[in-house]
Amino acid sequence: MVAAAVDKVEETVRTLCLTKRLRPSEFFIDYDRLRSGYVTDSQFFRCLWMNLGLKFSPQEEQLIKQKYDIKRNGRICWKQFSNLIETSFAATNFKTDPALQKVEPLEFLGTQRTIRPLSPASEKKVEETLRKMVEFYKYHGINLRTCYEDFDFHHIGKITESQFYRAFPGPPDVDEAEITRLVKKYGDPNEPGLVVYLNLHHDLVAVGDNMAAQQLNLNSTCAKTDYIPNEKVEDPSVQQIFDKIRIAVFKHGIRTPEFFKDHDRLRSGIVTENQFLCGLSLAVGKEAQLSRHDMQKIVNFYKTSDGRVQYKEFCDMMENAFNIPDLDKKATLTPVHPKEGSLNRTIPTLSDAEESRLKTVLSMIINQVNERRIMMYQYFKDYDRSCAYTRVITPLQFRRMLHFLTINVTDEDFKLLCRKFIDQATGDVNYPAFVQSIDDKFVGFTIDSPPAVDFSTAIPGTDGGRVTLSETAVKPMYPDLSSVPKCDISEVDMSSLIARVRHHVLTNRLRVIEYFQDFDGLRTGSITKSQFRRALSSLGLSKLGHHDLIDPQYAVLCQYYEDPKAKDKVQWVKFMNDVESVFTQPNLEKVPEHKVPPSEIFRIPKPGTMDWTYASDEHKQLVDETLQRLRERADQRRVLLKPVFQDFDRHNNGHITRQQFRQALTMLELHTTPDEMSALEAKYCNDTGFNYMIFLSELMPQEPLQFMYLERLKGLRKANEGKNLPEIDAKSDLEDLLLKIKTKVVKDRVRVHEWLRDYDKLRSGRMHKISFRRALGLCKFELKESEYALLEDKFASHVPDHVEWVRFSDEVESIFTIKELEKAPLLEVEQFKPPVDWQMNQLSDEDASLCLEALKRLAEKVRQRRMQLYPLFEDFDRVHNGFVGASQFKRVLMELELWSLISEQEANLITERFQVKKGLRHDVDYPAFCDFIYELCKFEWRKP
Template sequence: MATVGISAANNLESNIRTLAQTKRIRVTEFFQDFDKLRSGYVTEPQFFRCLWQTLSVKLSPNEEAELIEKYGTTQNGQINYKQFCEEIDRNFNPQDLHRSPITQIQEAPEFLGTLRSVRPVSQSSEAKIVHLLKRMQAYYSYHGINLRTSYEDFDRHHRGVVTESQFYRSFPGPPEVTEEEMHLLVTKYGDPDKPGLLNYLNLHHDITAIGQHVSIAEDVLIPTETRVDHIPAIATPDPALNQIFDKIRVAVFKNGIRTIEFFKDHDKLRSGIITENQFVCGLALAVGKEAQLSRHEIQKIVEYYRQPDGRVLYKEFCDVMENAFNIPDLEKKPLQTVVRPPRGVLSRGLKALENPEEQRINEILSEISDQVRRRRLMMYPYFKDYDRGKGYTRVVTKTQFSRILHFLSLNVAPEDLKVLCEKFKDPASGDVNYPAFVQAVDKEFVGHTMDDVDIKDKNRTKSPVPEVAVDHTASNVNFDDLLTRIRHIVLTNRLRVIEYFQDYDPLRSGSISKTQFRRGLGMLGLSKLGQHDMSEGQFQLLAFMYQNPAKQDHVLWVKFTEDVESVFTQKNLEKMPTYKVPPSEMFRAPKPGTVDFSAASEDHVALVDSTMERLRQRVDQRRVLAKPVFQDFDRHNNGHVTRSQFRQCLTILELHVTEAEMSALEAKYCNDVGFNYIVFLGELQPQEPPKLMYLQRMEDIRIANEKMSLPETNTAKDLEGVLMKVKTKVSKERIRVLEFMRDYDKLRHGRMLKMSFRRALDLCRFELRESEIAFLEDRYQSRADPDYVDYLKFCDEVESIFTTKELEKKPLQEVVQFRPPEEWQLNKLEPEAEETFQLCMERLTEKVRKHRMQLFPLFEDYDRVHNGTVSRSQFRRVLSELELGSLVNEQEFELIWKKFDVKIGGKDDVNYIAFCDMIYDLANFEWRKP
């Protein structure tokens, strides 16, 4: 009985496993919601509730008892759901080591809980169904059709079944399936429990299984290396059809045509089949013009790909044409051999004409060729100027062709021009193939022909060209000259040699290979693209001189770097304080090819000196500026011109020399780059070097600073006067002095340096003199440090004009507002001068009172800015206009100006308002009513 119970439990688990796989459910995740502690156990009601909620499985009492007996515990009535889930989810038993895991795999026999039809089907019908399924699988695989997606729109609840009418309506093919075969499919896959419904999902999985068996068989029969994933171009029995296909392949390959783009718009379902008319239209539009297809040739292609129902397989045609000289996904098949087009197939051939026309063409080309050879015409550039498309199309229109011939004066009759255009006509565009025409009439024009390619291929060998080994002993290279040249390059360009080699030596061993050393020299500028083209002999000499004794193929790059960088400084200079570093100028080397003029003969030196002296006198007499003439020829600004350009410059400057003198000058100033006109002009028109004026300027500045400062004017005599001046300025302009002072006291300790105090006073624009600032520094000097000033006390004193500090502690104190005195009131006169001033004012007052004069209007006419002041000359002019000037002599004018003097912009003006008010007060006039 126990064995029967276990067998029944296994059958029940198999059904649950099938249901879980069908719904793609992992049962463990739903049981864990009831097991908060992850103990692996749940109660019996929770176990069966979870099965009902997740899998919609309602078990009978006997089935529940079987599961409880297998997975239940006797202690507290719980069920081991973890063991149950492992049985449902796993495919084989990992504990069973006696059997292969493949033989233990437990797969669900059906999906969606359905069963296959058990209706008897004869063996012949079964064989027909298998054959039909293989045809359907091949068709679906080729056209990319999925049977399941064709019926999912009818299966809203995803149960895997549709009605028979829906099955017939959406059946995706193949089109050659007959009614009898459709009836066999309906009989085979009809659902026995639900009459009228058909299980399309089982049909889909059977077709998928057949495809897997086919792929496995292909893997066994066909090696992976030789398998091709596209339809190869197979020759047909009809030679004419093969010729048409070859012509289409060449046109597609040459013009880069995507043929499928012209057909797929007619195939909305992407079935790979379209109607005959659609195929004809698409083929004519795609390659009809490029391949020059006739109606008869298109019809032959249609007949080859036509199906029994009258439609055409365009997908197969497109695959064959587009993959003629290529294989899809070639990057995944590195060993695949690609078929190349035959030699000469892709070239533009000339059209064959009738015999009379061919003879006439030969005569025309012969005449044109004679004119081209006699007149030495280069025809190709003229044709190329008209070929302005995207990339050179190598064709021009017939009108352009005739226009170019007329422009070149190659007169051709209209009939002959038609024959020429017909001979060199491009098959695809109908234009004229001008490179072929130029090559036919111009024997010196070298165009690309297949004959040239054949000759080149015959002369070409695949064996590498052997390198000739160069030894340092075989070359006559001087090591000192080579090192001097390298040092000059490094010094001139300010290069750090170590940066070009240290990346090759990550272990900092001081040694790198010769190839790495050569690479570093190239980046340093010792290459064909750099400042010096280092030959192989020079490199071998360097490698030999700095060869690593321990490794014959390595170079001591650190030693080379130290020798070269010695142009900047000497190593370990801190250990040799008395060593005198040589100047860097001594390492500069002349240009290669410069002649050592010190070894020249006396006659040569005398000839050069006499020539230079004569040229120098002529240049000085005519005031010639020679350098701009040479610079016009020096386009690279390297200070050199060619020998012919040097002769040209002398001719332009009218500096005539004989041939012997010219040769002597060239021998002295020429090198491998050219004629060094900078050195030549330096000796022809020597200029005095600019004097070093820095020391003299510094001495002048020191002497100027030692001079005594100018005497101060209008300064306050005591501290009270300075404070009054500061308070008046603050009161008028509302300045917060503390804001300018506190920036110099970062720690807010109430003190600041005297220099900072002066700087802050300048920022406040008090315009204090040196003696006035000294008064303030002495008054507010810090007791703790004489170099500091207690700026807080100074700020409190200045701000007392607005209010009293800590007024909240003195409620009974009366605050008196500060009123700055008028500037003219600060002007004091001597007692004798004061008496003279009073007598003068009385005389003026007497006349003003007698005539009741108005003084303000005339003064205001001169006061354009209305600041209450006028100049002294304007003041005297107003008194003269008022007929008061005769009552005041020159001495009294000076006293009046001094009494009412105010400073406006550094200029002494007169405060006419105070003057008028004093006159009115002495005359006892009412306020503002004279």
């Protein structure tokens, strides 16, 4: 009794030290200055209290003193106590296995898993869940402890249940019931609502080590039993052995004489028995899977009386496998071909129990493949990337691809699949055979039925006679798994199904004909049922689309729209007309008075939505009062509700789970009672989740946007009714206008003819005035209304409201050359030179003389000081276009100390003399001003 109590105290200390990763000896040694291994009892218990937080009762302290007070002098041997706590096994005990001496606490945190243990069935389910988690975490490299440490701020190995649910890292096939079972098992009984995730982590590590040990033992067992002969296999006949060799030679293109003739130096066609066995093993031993017993049978068949073997006859038969020698001389003979499938890799036959279990496993995989409509061959083929497609992959690649396709099988079932579909020559997995066994639409290879044409081969016997060997019947390669149970369509409502399809088409604005017409090349209005299913899937009615169309619903559609002339086809045109009635009615032009119903009546709520019209008055009143109270609370706090809900909506479909809805209300401090929460969930929940968008629209309604288009249109019309603004700088003379256009054409290199001819499709040489103005507007001539009128009057056509655009184009393009110049070879053409902009500025005689005098005074000072005018002007010319503003021009003159030489009036005249219009402003052409000053100074060109 005393020993048990002391062991319990030691177990508590050991658990706490292991949890905190502490060594008690490091604390006791500070009190033992002489390193005697003893401290006083007060020092001993003080050290445990201060460092480990352990406060023992007087009874427990007395028990520890009795055990560790060895000398009975009131001093406790702390070294012995520390060795017992820290040491896992005795280093001097060589008779006992250290693994058996190891003492480890059951729980790292010193807690029990639950006050009421789980039932054996629940414990078994938890163990299965842990195994799935271990496989998933090992493949993805996930550490459960790391996933939950961010929530454990105090590093005590515990988190709340909501945090456990929120950060659960998978696997995805663990449902909510299994997670709840884990919470129940690893919940802390002393602190309800907390989960000890650290215990779960260490249990996962223990389960993983156990699985690895079992796998290691299984591999060692398999490695030991691989070479044990199977006594149940019947002794194959000589014919079967020759068939295997013939197929291997034909399939791999083996030249059998190459392996024997090196042993026959005299080319006598005979070798010794050992030489024949060596050559046969090198030639087809691995490819034909020949055992020692099989090769001995062939040796006995060709052995002569002196003990040697006639290899020449064997090679002649193998060289002519599935062929007839000298076939060109025997035109009437037909060589026998190998049966279809016989050249493929064969599949081994397992025991009856294994075949039964294999059929069950394949049935399960077939159901998953059919539900998800997976084309598996392409996934396995991606791993077959060697020199050529070998049609085999390694077992590890086979396992990875099954996991990638989320086809989870147990380890024993996976090994059974590998044994069934193994390639005996390479040891890899024959993946086309596996795919063909689970997909009836995939044909990797076929094999003839048993009553096939027999191909016989004459083999020379030892007595000179002929022995005929017939091929045995071929056993079917795959189990019969083609039977599929029929769907129960009694619970499918056709009207609801069509309404759901119409809602899907209306919401996504889909044209149904685009998804079906490609399958109906002859436009018969009917397609096969498989094509109908594929078209519906493309339309979005599949598991990957917006609406999952299950098999019973598909069967009801096929039955309703079945073609009476062909039972295996569906009238897709009729289906299209019924569905697209949500947009409009066919042949509406024949019934102009028919009123088309609005499209909104075809919109239906999501499945699972409650019909609020049938709700009770108490329920409606409770929801209204709850919304009013939450609305007042939200208005008072001025919070944005939608962003909080959107954070939980990872798929952006306007729905969240009920738990997330409650969390969002808690975060927004919008508290509700359980009855109010149940009422809100009953109104806004459906099969997808909680529709928070409708909830927010009713909780915080917003005013609809006003339709301002008509008012804006009235304002524009009223603005356009006003008088036109006066024209600025409009040319009143036709010659000046043409000069303006020609100058623009020369500077911008505009081909007027290219812009005008596009509006004269008939090449008549004339166009309407509106088109003429539009074309000139594209040329960017920036003409005013009066200028357009001058051009239209000048080049008016005899057709009313038309302009002779060819004459206008010839007039403008005459600046480059003269039309039909080849008819006047002696005519001299002068190149048009556009006038300089600043030279077109005209001043009065008095102003011109005053301006010239001012420029001369400036030039005199520039000449005397040899000033550089360009650099300062270029500093203000940021775009380097040769122009500066009037104020910038004045500032440069001040910097050059030239401003004092002229008056304000003279400065304005100089600015007016060299100003050029650029856009809507007038700038100064400073290169012209500088050149003019340099010219007055008699400077050399560009050398002031």
